[in-house]
Amino acid sequence: xxxxxxxxxxxxVGTRPDRPDGLDKVTGRAxxxxxxxxxxxxxxxxxxxxxxxxxxxxxxxxxxxxHKDVKAIVTRADFADVPFKPGLEGEFWNVxxxxxxxxxxxxxxxxxxxxxATSALAARDALKLIEVEYDVLPHVTDVDKAMxxxxxxxxxxxxxxxxxxxxxxNVVRYHESGHGDVxxxxxxxxxxxxxxxxxxxxxxxxxEPHACLGALGSDGKGELWCCTQGHWIVQKTCAALxxxxxxxxxxxxxxxxxxxxxxxxxxxxxxxxALSRKANRPVKIVMSRSEVxxxxxxxxSASMDVKIGMKKDGTITAAQGIFxxxxxxxxxxxxxxxAMCAFAxxxxxxxxxxxxxxMSNRPKQAAYRAPGAPMGAFAVESVLxxxxxxxxxxxxxxxxxxxxxxxxxxxxxxxxxxxxxVETLEAAKAHPHYSAPLEPGQGRGISCGFWxxxxxxxxxxxxxxxxGSAQVMVGTPDIGGSRAxxxxxxxxxxxIPYENIRVTIADTASLGYNDVSxxxxxxxxxxxxxxxxxxxxxxxxxxxxxxKWGIPVDAVKWQDGCAVPSGPNAGDFDPMPLADITxxxxxxxxxxxxxxxxxxxxxxxxxxTHIVDAEVDPETGKTSITRYTVIQDAGKAxxxxxxxxxxxxxxAQGIGWALNEEYIYxxxxxxxxxxxxxxxxxxxxxxxxxxxxxVEVPNPGHPFGVRGVGETGIVPPLAAIANAxxxxxxVRMKQLPMSPPRILAALKANG
Amino acid sequence: MVEAKTTGExxxxxxxxxxxxxxxxxxxxxxxxxGRIIASGLSEPIAPxxxxxxxxxxxxx
Amino acid sequence: MSKLHVSTTVxxxxxxxxxxxxETLLDCLRDKLNLTxxxxxxxxxxxxxxxxxxxxxxxxxxxxxxxxxxxxxxxTVEGIADGDVLHPLQKKMIEYAxxxxxxxxxxxxVAAKSLxxxxxxxxxxxxxxxLAGNLCRCTGYDKIIRAVMDTAAELREAS
Numbered sequence: 017x018x019x020x021x022x023x024x025x026x027x028x029v030g031t032r033p034d035r036p037d038g039l040d041k042v043t044g045r046a047x048x049x050x051x052x053x054x055x056x057x058x059x060x061x062x063x064x065x066x067x068x069x070x071x072x073x074x075x076x077x078x079x080x081x082x083h084k085d086v087k088a089i090v091t092r093a094d095f096a097d098v099p100f101k102p103g104l105e106g107e108f109w110n111v112x113x114x115x116x117x118x119x120x121x122x123x124x125x126x127x128x129x130x131x132x133a134t135s136a137l138a139a140r141d142a143l144k145l146i147e148v149e150y151d152v153l154p155h156v157t158d159v160d161k162a163m164x165x166x167x168x169x170x171x172x173x174x175x176x177x178x179x180x181x182x183x184x185x186n187v188v189r190y191h192e193s194g195h196g197d198v199x200x201x202x203x204x205x206x207x208x209x210x211x212x213x214x215x216x217x218x219x220x221x222x223x224e225p226h227a228c229l230g231a232l233g234s235d236g237k238g239e240l241w242c243c244t245q246g247h248w249i250v251q252k253t254c255a256a257l258x259x260x261x262x263x264x265x266x267x268x269x270x271x272x273x274x275x276x277x278x279x280x281x282x283x284x285x286x287x288x289x290a291l292s293r294k295a296n297r298p299v300k301i302v303m304s305r306s307e308v309x310x311x312x313x314x315x316x317s318a319s320m321d322v323k324i325g326m327k328k329d330g331t332i333t334a335a336q337g338i339f340x341x342x343x344x345x346x347x348x349x350x351x352x353x354x355a356m357c358a359f360a361x362x363x364x365x366x367x368x369x370x371x372x373x374x375m376s377n378r379p380k381q382a383a384y385r386a387p388g389a390p391m392g393a394f395a396v397e398s399v400l401x402x403x404x405x406x407x408x409x410x411x412x413x414x415x416x417x418x419x420x421x422x423x424x425x426x427x428x429x430x431x432x433x434x435x436x437x438v439e440t441l442e443a444a445k446a447h448p449h450y451s452a453p454l455e456p457g458q459g460r461g462i463s464c465g466f467w468x469x470x471x472x473x474x475x476x477x478x479x480x481x482x483x484g485s486a487q488v489m490v491g492t493p494d495i496g497g498s499r500a501x502x503x504x505x506x507x508x509x510x511x512i513p514y515e516n517i518r519v520t521i522a523d524t525a526s527l528g529y530n531d532v533s534x535x536x537x538x539x540x541x542x543x544x545x546x547x548x549x550x551x552x553x554x555x556x557x558x559x560x561x562x563x564k565w566g567i568p569v570d571a572v573k574w575q576d577g578c579a580v581p582s583g584p585n586a587g588d589f590d591p592m593p594l595a596d597i598t599x600x601x602x603x604x605x606x607x608x609x610x611x612x613x614x615x616x617x618x619x620x621x622x623x624x625t626h627i628v629d630a631e632v633d634p635e636t637g638k639t640s641i642t643r644y645t646v647i648q649d650a651g652k653a654x655x656x657x658x659x660x661x662x663x664x665x666x667x668a669q670g671i672g673w674a675l676n677e678e679y680i681y682x683x684x685x686x687x688x689x690x691x692x693x694x695x696x697x698x699x700x701x702x703x704x705x706x707x708x709x710x711v712e713v714p715n716p717g718h719p720f721g722v723r724g725v726g727e728t729g730i731v732p733p734l735a736a737i738a739n740a741x742x743x744x745x746x747v748r749m750k751q752l753p754m755s756p757p758r759i760l761a762a763l764k765a766n767g
Numbered sequence: 768m769v770e771a772k773t774t775g776e777x778x779x780x781x782x783x784x785x786x787x788x789x790x791x792x793x794x795x796x797x798x799x800x801x802g803r804i805i806a807s808g809l810s811e812p813i814a815p816x817x818x819x820x821x822x823x824x825x826x827x828x
Numbered sequence: 829m830s831k832l833h834v835s836t837t838v839x840x841x842x843x844x845x846x847x848x849x850x851e852t853l854l855d856c857l858r859d860k861l862n863l864t865x866x867x868x869x870x871x872x873x874x875x876x877x878x879x880x881x882x883x884x885x886x887x888x889x890x891x892x893x894x895x896x897x898x899x900x901x902x903x904t905v906e907g908i909a910d911g912d913v914l915h916p917l918q919k920k921m922i923e924y925a926x927x928x929x930x931x932x933x934x935x936x937x938v939a940a941k942s943l944x945x946x947x948x949x950x951x952x953x954x955x956x957x958x959l960a961g962n963l964c965r966c967t968g969y970d971k972i973i974r975a976v977m978d979t980a981a982e983l984r985e986a987s
Contacts, residue, residue, distance in 0.1 A: 038922035041930035042914065044865020044905035048931060051864040105794060136855075137848055177790035191823060221965050223869040223877055224931040273867070273931025274965050305870040352823050430799030430820040468825050471806050496928035496966060535825070617805045657925040661967055665928065668968030692874035692963065700969040701953075701960040717803065 022719055027576075028507040029720055032657045033514050035500040037271075049227030049243030049270045050302045057229065058087055058132040060291050060301035061139035062284070063146050064311060065121030065128055068155035068377040068685025069168065072121060072148065075129055080145035085138035088295035089146070091129045092116045095290060096259030103176025103189055103347045108256045110346045114380045115257070115286050121150065122170060122345035123377050124686040125310025132291040132299045155377040155685040159319050159342035162186045162376040170345050170375040186375045191352035193428055194336075194368035201334020201366030205325025209402050213395040215734070215752040216678035217317040217342070220384050221669070221697045224273020225308045230288035231298040236260040238292075240267045242285050245275040245493055246532025250282055251524045257286040258293070265289075268523040269493045276669070277383030280532045283312050309690040313382020314679055316341040316349040318391040322358075326403045330414040334366035335359050335427075339392055342374045343381035349373040350388030353468075356428035357731070358392035360466035361415070361437055361623060363424040377685055383534060385666065386467040386727035390673065390734045394752065397463040397735030402748060411462050411739075412445045415625075419464075436649030436713030436723075437464065437623035443709050444625045449645045458631045458642060461739025465624045465731025469724035470535025475528040475613035476545035478506065478553050482602070484595025486510060486553075488546055489522035491530025492538045496665075496726070497658040501539050502546045504654050505720065509550035511577025512594055528613050536724020539654055540619050540715075545612045547719050553610030560604050561592045618717015622724060624648035626667065626732035630740035634763060637756030639675055639741055645707040651715040651723030662725045664706040670733020672698045674741075678753050774798045775809030777819060795824030836897040838863065839907030847894035854878045856894035857904060865905035865934045869963065876962035879935035880904045886942040888961075905934035908941060917941055917979045924975035928966035936962050940976045948984055952977060 040046040077089045095116060098109045117128045129146050133139040154168040161167055163184050175188045183190075202208050228242035238260065244250050247267040255262040272279065284301040292299040303312070319340045325333040337358045343349025351371030359367050371388075404411045419441060420426065422434045444450055444462065454460060477489045488506050492498065499519040507514045531537070554574045561579030562569040571586035572579050578591035601608050629643040646663040653659040676696045680688040689695045714721025734752060741759070742748045747766040751758060769780035777798060782789050798805045799820040805811045806825055813819060831846040838861060845860035852871075857863045857880070866889055869875035873888040880889045881903040908915045917940055920926070927933045936959065943950060943958040950958065955976050956969070964972060 032925075034922045035925065037930070038927075039914075041927055041933050042905075042918040042921050042937060043909055044863070044934045046930060047864070048867065050868065051858075103794060135848075137850060176794055178794070193822075222929070222931075223875055223963055223965055224867065224929070225869070271931075272929060273869075274929045276965070302868075305872065305875075353825070356822070429822055430804065431802040431818060433802045468804065470825060497925065615806065615808050617808050617811055618803060619806070621804075657971075658928070661925055661928050661971060664968035664970045665966045669965070691872045692870045693872060697963060697965060698968075699960040699963060700956040700973065703956075703969055705973070706968050706970050 026508060028504045028514055029654050030656065031504070032655060033500065035497050036503060036519060037499060046271045048224055048273050052229045052241050052270065053300065054229060054231065054298040057298045057300055058134060058295055059136040059139045060130055060132045060288050060299045061143050062127045062287060063129040063143045065117065065124065065126040067121055067150055067152050068124050068157065069153040070121045070150035071153060072117060072119060072128060073151050074149040076147040077129065080131060080142045083142045083145060085133040085135065086131055086142045087134065087297065088132040088291045089129060090287065090290045090294060092118050094294065095257050095286065098256060102174055105176065108253065110380070111253055111281060112257045114346060115283055123379050125307070125379060127287070127311065130287045130291055132295050157376050157378050157681045157685055159317055159340050159374050159376065162342060162374050163340065170377065174347055174375065187372055188347040188375055189352065189373035191355050191371035193355065195425065196366030198334040198336045198366045198368045202325040205333040206328045207403060207407055208323065208325040209399050210321065210323035211399055211750060213320045213322065213398060213750045215318045215391040215394060217314045217378070218384070218673045218677040219309055219314040219695065220276035220278035222274025222276060222278060225303040225305055226279070226284055226312060227302040228285045228288050229298060229300040230285060230292050232258065232289040232293040233296065234293065236264050238265040238289055240265060240285060240289065241270055242267065243270045243272045243279060245272065245279040245495065245534055246530065247524050248491065248529045249280065249532050250285055253282050254286045254289055258289055266523055266525045269521055272493050272495055275495055276385045277387060277534060278313055280383050280534050281313065305692060306690040309695060310687050311379055313380055315384035315387065316343045316381045318354065320391065320395040322395040322399045324399045324403060326407060328407055330409045330417045332362060332364060332418045335364055336368045337392065337396060338370045340372045340374060341388065342376045342378065344378040345375055346380040347373055347375065349381055353388030354392040357389040357466050358396045359427035361420055361464040362418045362427065363420045364427055367427045369427065385669065385730040389465065389467055389731045390670065393463060393465050393731050394734040394738060398738055398748065398750070401461065401739040412441055412450065415464055416441045433620065434713060434716055435621060435623060436711050439711045439713055440623055440625040440647045440649055443647045443711055444627055447627065447645055447709065449627050449643060449707065454629060457744060458629055459740045459742065459744025461628045461630065461736045461743060463626055463732040463735035463739060465728055466621065467536065467728040467731055468621050469540065469619040470537040471541050471616040471619045472531030472535060472537050473529050473615050474541040474545045475530055476542060476549045477527060478549040478610040480553060480598045480608045482598050484512060484598050485516040486512065488517060488519045489526055490519060490542045490546065491522055491527045492533040492542045493521055495533055496662060497655065498538045498542065500658065501543060501654040505543050505546050506550045509547055509554060510594060511574070536726040537619060540718055540722050540724050541616045543654065543722055544616045544718055545614070548612035549610040551610065552612060553608055556608045557594060557597050560597050560601065563604065565589050618715065620651060620715030620717050620723045622649050622728045624728045624732055626736040628736040628740045630737060630744050632741055632744045632759060637759035637763070639754060639759065641671055641704055644704055645709065646729060647709040647711060648725065648728055649711045649713050649723060650725045651718065652712055652721035653710050654722060656710060659710055659725050660708045663708045663729045666729020667706050667733050668698050668703060670730045671703065671737060674734045674737040674752055674754060676753050676755060772813060773809065774800070774805050774811045774813065777813065797822050797824050832895045834895060834898050836900050836902060838902045839904060849893070849895055851894045852890050853892040853894050853897050854889040856897065857889060863904055863906055867931055867934060869931065876939060877932055877935040879938040879962065881938065881942055886939055905937055908937055915941065916982055917976065920975040920979045924971045926967065926971040926975040932962060932964040936964065936972060944980055944983060948980060950980060
């Protein structure tokens with residue numbers, strides 16, 4: 017896409033106004049997923065497998081059907097017959113199988129039947145009346161064990177074309193890439209370190225459980241309200257799973273109480289619609305927290321081997337990584353992304369990376385903020401830190417020495433355009449945090465991180481009102497203040513105040529397809545589309561002004577919210593403000609709107625560098641984070657306060673992943689910690705203030721230079737904290753989370 | 768060696784020359800043209816002398 | 829099971845509802861009284877999204893039965909603003925961008941207001957420990973803590 021309209025001086029962009037939905041959110045008025053109800057509404061509840069792996073012999077719903085308050089019961093037979101295909105090609109089948117089990121229950125918590133009743137309590141009571149006969153099968157939940165020759169097979173035929181022959185059927189996708197000759201590179205090194213690392217699965221931990229309200233008639237027409245990161249994917253998927261036409265289902269996105277990748281697919285929405293179709297009444301389903309942990313998508317767990325060679329001066333001579341990711345009972349674990357991101361910050365002559373996507377008896381993984389990248393960075397940056405320690409080199413200097421920059425051939429193949437890694441490292445080196453003295457018992461860690469960022473299908477409309485205000489309709493749910501960013505970008509182009517613009521997240525009936533709010537794409541892609549839609553409206557405003565003045569349209573230009581003659585030869589007219597043009601637009605040609613839709617292909621990659629100080633208590637093994645600094649390239653920060661918020665939030669989630677959070681499975685394959693008391697995410701008293709530095713190296717693929725900022729912030733923390741803890745404890749930590757028992761065990765093993 | 772003026776043509780010509788690439792391309796690929804990653808678009812122009820790189824289609828969170 | 833009749837006061841208004849003995853105060857606020865500001869994030873008292881005050885005491889409304897509200901004074905997020913005038917905490921939360929998704933915001937506001945009523949001059953550590961029962965997954969708490977402490981300073985100056 018040609019970008020002939022780049023801008024670097026701004027009036028509105030870069031300011032920090034109040035968010036437009038602020039009032040609703042501080043008064044309790046904002047409507048989230050569970051806050052909606054409808055006349056005649058029923059409540060749905062879902063029966064879930066207590067077994068990690070079992071054949072479903074029989075489901076007897078007769079007793080539940082006799083319950084006076086029960087209006088509908090559904091099992092797999094009530095959904096469409098979606099064809100099975102291998103790998104991610106058959107994603108509709110994978111999702112259907114996940115939202116309602118077929119022949120087998122594949123993990124603890126897998127849905128097997130659902131009930132709609134006149135109250136939530138009655139629906140839960142009725143679940144107890146459904147009798148399911150299971151034939152329990154052997155199960156596996158660990159990634160390395162799932163790849164072993166004797167592992168139980170989750171499903172034959174799930175592997176796609178990429179998997180080399182001879183691998184266990186649980187290996188369903190394989191990735192290999194790189195360049196140069198790693199063996200020759202290792203031979204040139206003064207020191208080679210090879211080590212193995214393990215990370216546990218973690219959950220996105222959004223505070224709002226999944227919730228929806230669906231109504232579907234026997235005529236195939238439906239309405240759905242739900243909390244989601246993308247209502248078009250919900251529309252498309254539900255339609256496929258229920259065998260109805262996509263356009264007949266209108267989906268409205270509620271306010272969303274966090275997603276972080278976990279709300280990019282469906283879980284309960286097709287079930288509510290199937291129940292509604294059968295009962296012919298609206299059905300609401302709200303998940304419990306325990307259901308969220310057991311049956312929605314956590315991230316993948318990983319087992320990794322990394323080998324890096326370095327010269328005494330810090331030059332990396334070769335790097336190799338093998339990344340095995342377990343993503344539950346379906347294809348999709350991002351082993352490919354882990355592999356491609358792992359070495360991306362560095363300019364390497366010899367690099368090779370291998371990624372495995374492995375199935376096990378766990379819930380189907382979902383994306384979690386830069387999916388796959390944090391675990392790879394943990395392994396790679398830990399080995400780099402150890403090389404720096406053993407060669408007595410400064411960790412920032414070594415990273416600067418090897419840093420990728422414009423023109424570098426990336427570890428995953430292409431050459432980089434303009435990128436900002438070096439700038440983040442230089443900012444780290446100059447930051448007072450990096451040179452601040454450490455107390456006894458403290459250690460400092462740093463890490464770089466990389467994420468691709470994504471464009472995606474995007475459609476935005478903008479309409480002007482008679483009074484000169486503007487409404488913008490975007491299709492990407494606002495998770496972190498994006499309505500403010502859209503309004504700022506529209507204000508910048510139209511030249512009218514931020515407050516005069518109302519941004520709405522339109523429903524699926526109002527715009528063409530919009531990809532999900534994921535991949536750090538919203539400010540980039542919906543922002544680009546908002547800019548282009550506003551420019552489209554400005555063209556029409558100039559046409560109207562030209563007609564009024566009786567001069568050619570190319571003799572009019574748009575400046576500070578007014579049509580003005582483009583030069584002395586165009587004529588002598590006073591500037592005509594936007595509101596003067598819209599005031600009589602009904603009589604000068606009708607409504608003035610702007611529209612843009614495309615798949616913008618200029619999402620720039622992004623890099624960050626984090627500095628962390630950690631203190632380890634040798635008595636208890638407890639780690640405290642005493643200081644944290646995030647430095648990241650935002651390209652151009654549209655609303656800097658919300659950019660800081662993304663940096664801080666990513667760091668906090670990374671701290672949880674590094675120190676506390678993990679899925680714990682018993683020998684019976686059941687999840688042991690399915691409430692927030694046992695799956696402990698960071699609370700306010702666990703964290704220090706999180707300092708931020710916004711680096712701005714404009715992305716050449718966006719008119720204002722925007723890079724996505726949502727995801728990169730979670731890539732460096734695992735490694736940076738592991739390096740800080742390892743340096744504080746004097747022993748290399750190779751397994752996450754670094755919970756107190758693990759740290760005590762490591763200290764003990766080290767004597 | 769294939770000749771193409773757009774990203775879509777690259778994929779079409781590649782499959783014509785190397786039918787075994789149909790699987791990976793159906794499973795999803797992104798194309799980098801001079802470092803710019805084209806996630807899915809088939810009409811992105813490719814100028815003469817551009818460096819073109821095929822990679823697995825990227826997914827986000 | 830027969831339902832229980834409950835008379836109680838919410839944000840100064842006398843209200844009545846019929847509830848199942850198993851329903852929580854949170855269920856009753858949301859489903860019987862249409863006060864959906866308090867959120868259910870966990871149902872186990874771990875996340876604080878359902879925070880309300882009962883006779884001035886901060887509680888998780890998911891851990892209290894609806895039937896126990898009989899004769900109590902309950903305050904929810906919907907009662908924090910005075911008509912069209914926002915409470916200083918509400919203004920500061922917006923000004924500091926101390927919310928991203930906003931699902932934890934009602935609970936944070938109720939809890940922070942309760943803190944400032946008890947302790948008008950909290951240290952950062954006191955603020956962090958008081959709010960340790962309110963989970964936020966978006967912000968890393970930085971801007972929330974700053975907003976609460978700045979509100980405390982402003983209220984001290986005003987009084």
